[in-house]
Amino acid sequence: MEVTEKERAIEALRTLPDHATLDDAIERLCFIAKIEEGLRQSEAGQLLSHDEVKKQFLS
Numbered sequence: 812m813e814v815t816e817k818e819r820a821i822e823a824l825r826t827l828p829d830h831a832t833l834d835d836a837i838e839r840l841c842f843i844a845k846i847e848e849g850l851r852q853s854e855a856g857q858l859l860s861h862d863e864v865k866k867q868f869l870s
Contacts, residue, residue, distance in 0.1 A: 819843070 823839050852858070859867075 820840055823843055824836055827835055
């Protein structure tokens with residue numbers, strides 16, 4: 812059975828400490844979304860070499 816995005820979001824929120832704020836929750840969900848997008852891009856072969864990234868940051 813595949814885990815839905817909603818279920819992954821709920822689990823991510825469950826792992827936050829009890830004193831976490833809404834900003835903490837939003838930050839966690841955004842972080843997870845960015846990681847998942849990066850993994851999708853990697854699987855699709857949409858990668859940049861280390862040198863290409865350095866050029867982008869230095870220009």
